[in-house]
Amino acid sequence: MENEKKEKREIVHFDWAIKNVLREKANFVVLEGFLFAVMGEKIEILEILESESNKESEDLKLTRSDIAAKNKSGEIVLIEIQYNKELDFLKRLLFGASRSIVDNLKAGEKYENVKKVYVVSLIFFNLHFILPDNSIAKEYVVHGKTSFTGLHSKEVVFIDKKAIVDYDKLRKEENVFPEYYIISLGLFNDENVKDSLDQWVSSIKNHCVKDEFDAPGIKEMKEKLDFLSMTEEQKKSYIKYLADQASSYGVIEAAREDGREEGREEEAILKDIAYIKNMTSEGLSLETISRISGLSIQKIEDIINNKDY
Template sequence: MEQQDRYIRFDWAVKRLLRQKANFDVLEGFLTVLLGEEVKIIELLESESNQQSVDDKFNRVDIKAKNSKGEIIIVEIQNTRELYYLERILYGVAKAITEHISLGERYYEVKKIYSISILYFDIGKGNDYLYHGQNSFTGVHTGDRLEVTTKEKDALVHKLPAEIFPEYFLIRVNEFNKVAVTPLEEWIEYLKTGCIRSDTQAPGLAEARKKLIYYNMSPAERHAYDEHLSAIMIQNDVLDGAKLEGRMEGRLEGRMEGKMEGCIEIARNLKSMGLDTETIQKATGLLPEEIQKL
């Protein structure tokens, strides 16, 4: 029986394989689909978070690249929850701007930055799997967009702040539950499931089918990769257990402080109104058996 292809998770590929120039086309394809324009990577830039140590297993993986326009693109993958994630990506963008402008250079040398976060945790409320944000300046009374005057090549030109200020993309991988139709959806499906359809035409995924095959790795690389997956599963189990313990502790504290009595009274009233157990549970947080005893 023919062995079915198994593809490497994108976070591992970014950490190990996509740093090789011969594999830039995979990352270029992903960025092209996401940004809506062709992206060519000229070089990878050094970043202090490009760690491959054991301590980095559960944390972020990022890659910093310069495209053919001289713009900087940060691709960051986060496997576990981080409470101050937005503050951190803001810091990361600010650091990238200052890292890549030499002392004494003029401000117009500052390059635009794209910050792309691939998130495998619930960052908050929202129904979409892809969010895009940027600084823009709109007239409070007129609604027009501000244009600023700048000097380029001894000529005065008008620019929108959007041409200078960073852009942020947040990809909430776990929220994707669609049938992949567009190239972007095919990419998100791969990020979530590790599956690539055999007839894909999405830029970068056809290349990924050739270069990111699990069985093409050496035995040592496969072992390290399997350990990586195992570590992520263990970490997620630990976090889930902590959440469960927190909820249980919260219920106990609630009983001690009298909060439970309030929930019980509300549940009793809802039950007398004929509402079903599931609805009452959502409204009060009580367990089904607690509701049934009322």
């Protein structure tokens, strides 16, 4: 019984921890372990960078927590958590990466000093990706980066190092474009934990580190994010965070319920129309759109045909 209680002992929410605990240098080992699981390479964090995105958001409908770290190579790693859907989610990721590049290049500096940016985004809503055959990808984490393709051959091309004198320098420039890791926690299957990243995602999603988990940094996560080990000030801050979160989401749910009773607001309808028509223009089948949006095929056809809209 004692072991069972120990196994199910909860840790504080990861988004709160990022803002209040993991920013301390003594706790970098937790973030480094998480980044190793995501990126597959050791990331030594030197410092946490301050930016506008680190400030508290007043609109908890789009709650997200950001942290910007610099690794030993001077590259920037952004970690963010977001709970609810956002229409321009991918564009905001691009903006965040671009802003970090600009913010970390001083006026008058040469472009050779531009730093590479990695964005690791943990999302609690389901962001589905589509395979070439229009079926929904089952992967809960995706990695995106810039590559170059022959316009006619459609083949991925690389720089010919034999034709370049200083290839090592050029190779670094070739790899300077931002890279994105999007982790959809809602799509993660808790019954299918196979590797270190699965252990981290399971722990973050469920606010609990199982005793058998042994991924790098995860033991430290269990110790440092244990509520009972927090200072009194941290405990008060965390309790307030939970209360604010519950209150805000309660207001949102009440508004949604009112919307269902009184009919959706015009703005929400317009967003649905744009969302469905965008997917239609991409050639997705009605069945695929239905699985992604949760709407019936009849409702989707009504939107496409402007029936009652």
